[in-house]
Amino acid sequence: MRTFDPSIHMTSRTTDDYEAMYAAGVRAVVEPSFWLGQPRTSPASDSMTPAEDTALAAQLQLAAAHGLPALVHTPHRDKLAGLRRTLDVVRESALPEEHVLIDHLNETTVKEAKDSGCWLGLSVHPDTKIDEERMAAILRAYGPEQVLVNSAADWGRSDPLGTRRVGDLMLAEGFTEDEVDRGPWCNPVAAYGLSGRLNLDVAATDATHEGNSILRGEA
Template sequence: MRIFDPHIHMTSRTTDDYAAMYASGVRAVVEPAFWLGQPRTSPASFLDYFDALLGWEPFRAAQYGIAHHCAIALNPKEANDPRCTPVLDELPRYLDKDSVVAVGEIGYDAMTPAEDTALAAQLQLAADHGLPALVHTPHRDKLAGLHRTLDVVRESALPVERTLLDHLNETTVAAAADSGCWLGFSVYPDTKMDPDRVVAVLRTFGTERTLVNSAADWGRSDPLKTREVADAMLAAGFTDDDVDRVLWRNPVAFYGLSGRLRLDVPAPDALHEGNSVLRGGE
């Protein structure tokens, strides 16, 4: 079984997680830029974080046989802090990078005017740079947030076919599905969705445009939830092909819209002896 986790914050995870993910079938991840738990106070700390997503983290992932790409953005929460918003001016040079496959995660947190501005500006950046966008739906007042998100997406230059609405649940999936956007479900131990609820949603809304992620980060979360969903799908009668579609082909299709996805990472044993090192060291 091959698994692509389309939303996971590996910066917050250990190498044990990478090893366990590989053993569970995870071969590719996308790490969207997000809030680090502790508020940032300047654009400079964003830039160091973005550089880590383009340097150290893909290196770590490759050592465990996992292809790592990222999405770059100013997250909704920190879009409200005027000390942070100048980072928007730095985004264009990051959005040209080879391993950046989307703008994200963008969207709403508290649905403020500052978040309106950042969301609209970054949807435009996605359109300008030939990238799809990963749009997070808010944790509070979710359905109203989804509708407001859809309004902004529809007014933007980015087509709905290049937009992934994430953190959906039973209350928001119908409107999201009607919009034509891709549908993302985050599976957490306690909150967001669980594997059986995802299976129920898949029965109703189908596998065609659905992606499942662990959204694992520094909070209570589990990077192996994608595998649990795959197992729950099989137990519920979905086929191997259905599982492959939701957990591999759909994320490949969505992030492949960037034209920058590279999934040919050597197996960890080949790399451990310095495969990529030797290539340049000779």
């Protein structure tokens, strides 16, 4: 099963995780850049303050100006109110809804997000977000057409193979292969492909030092 994990914190993972992900069919990932003190370059909101509204609006404007899609992280707290405010800011921007991925949705927010026309980001995280069974139930209720399933794989108990496990469960529960292919592959490719910069044809790297592709001893 081919997999594009559209939001996963790989700085939390090990080399063994990368190998296991590849063996499971993962061929592309997008890592949020705000982890471990890195500069935050994806819009996000948590407390819904005026300052966050201003920052979100500015980043949506940047995306519109440069012809890029935007991934928007919805609040951890009071999620439905946070989603509604987020959608208000999106509608006030120059970026069309179909170029916006609303991430970290759950059962309380997915319907309104779907009705907005945005892409729907759902994170598999057994303790803090959604487990595989809940994810499959959401996909059965709302369909896979706009959904991007991601593993998140950040703090606490998490699994970098969460997206693949959702696909396996969907097949076991009677989803078609085409339906299963949408969330882990087709939809992420379509959403991020709106940038015009997505290139999935990556040439193999020759090993240069004892099986390690990192160049060593170079000036």
